[in-house]
Amino acid sequence: MRLPVFDDVLAARDLLSSHLPATPMWSYPALDEATGASVFVKHENAQPTGAFKVRGGLTFLAGLSPSLRERGLVTYSTGNHAQSMAYACARYGAPCTVVMPESASEEKIRATRGYGARVVLSGADMAGAQKAAEALAGEFLLVSPGDTVELMAGVGTAYLEVFEARPDLDAVVVPVGSGTGAAAACLVAAAVAPRCRVIAVQSASSPAAHDSWRAGNTVERPNRTAVEGLATGRGFTVPQQVLRDGLAEFRLVSDEQIRAAQRVFATHAHTLAEGAGAAALAVVLAAPDDFAGLRVAVVCTGGNASGSEIADLA
Numbered sequence: 076m077r078l079p080v081f082d083d084v085l086a087a088r089d090l091l092s093s094h095l096p097a098t099p100m101w102s103y104p105a106l107d108e109a110t111g112a113s114v115f116v117k118h119e120n121a122q123p124t125g126a127f128k129v130r131g132g133l134t135f136l137a138g139l140s141p142s143l144r145e146r147g148l149v150t151y152s153t154g155n156h157a158q159s160m161a162y163a164c165a166r167y168g169a170p171c172t173v174v175m176p177e178s179a180s181e182e183k184i185r186a187t188r189g190y191g192a193r194v195v196l197s198g199a200d201m202a203g204a205q206k207a208a209e210a211l212a213g214e215f216l217l218v219s220p221g222d223t224v225e226l227m228a229g230v231g232t233a234y235l236e237v238f239e240a241r242p243d244l245d246a247v248v249v250p251v252g253s254g255t256g257a258a259a260a261c262l263v264a265a266a267v268a269p270r271c272r273v274i275a276v277q278s279a280s281s282p283a284a285h286d287s288w289r290a291g292n293t294v295e296r297p298n299r300t301a302v303e304g305l306a307t308g309r310g311f312t313v314p315q316q317v318l319r320d321g322l323a324e325f326r327l328v329s330d331e332q333i334r335a336a337q338r339v340f341a342t343h344a345h346t347l348a349e350g351a352g353a354a355a356l357a358v359v360l361a362a363p364d365d366f367a368g369l370r371v372a373v374v375c376t377g378g379n380a381s382g383s384e385i386a387d388l389a
């Protein structure tokens with residue numbers, strides 16, 4: 076399998092220009108005061124599907140041959156890749172089946188079905204959903220949510236926008252599940268902002284990507300986080316290979332720190348973030364001394380908080 080390169084991201088931006096406007100990146104004085112840093116929030120929660128993943132889905136579908144589009148695809152996801160693929164398949168007239176774990180949020184299931192995808196609920200977690208998706212691979216094209224070059228190229232376009240808006244960043248903090256977003260951030264930073272440190276974050280309750288990066292090869296780990304976008308039990312090969320060279324640091328935060336960051340987003344930046352969307356801010360809040368006085372982009376990767384997460388903000 077080939078690794079993605081910066082030119083893939085540039086090509087994805089051309090493809091996406093007719094589908095998605097650039098998302099805003101705002102700063103908020105109250106948030107700067109709370110963190111002690113100059114924080115820039117990249118608002119991927121403002122995407123039509125509420126998360127950055129839609130950049131990848133549209134890029135993937137755009138590159139698919141008419142016969143593969145006709146055949147349709149199957150993939151697996153806790154919810155935002157699901158919506159991305161469903162949305163993109165609807166745009167390109169391709170049948171879409173998404174296997175989601177039985178624990179998936181009803182809001183994400185409803186949204187995915189809303190775009191016309193068939194949703195199959197199977198397995199307790201991503202590993203179980205993957206198994207069920209693989210069983211359908213004879214019928215449909217199986218799309219890995221993590222090891223697919225086009226998905227990484229597409230999500231990388233967010234980082235072109237980040238660095239064009241702020242070429243002077245000291246750090247960008249990126250939440251990780253499979254690692255497509257962080258890998259793409261590394262590719263783009265290396266090409267256009269080499270002095271900006273890319274910092275990845277995962278929940279300490281699901282540290283597979285973090286531990287894979289530290290080990291230098293993909294490992295499996297318990298997958299117990301309640302933060303569904305970060306909930307993977309294994310490292311993914313392709314993003315890990317890119318992260319190995321490009322990533323400056325990989326941090327872990329607790330689910331409680333992520334919940335606290337969701338509250339700070341709501342109270343200091345009038346932003347509704349789902350857990351994964353608040354993980355980058357959680358890193359800055361957890362270690363203010365490390366970021367004091369620095370220019371830091373935190374990527375609010377998604378806003379698809381469930382009803383119970385929203386109730387928890389109070």
Ligand SMILES: Cc1ncc(COP(=O)(O)O)c(C=O)c1O
Nearest residue numbers: 155252253254255256304376377
């Ligand atoms: C909101 C959100 N943030 C971050 C991630 C992690 O992205 P990746 O799987 O590219 O590491 C996901 C994954 O689904 C997500 O939904």
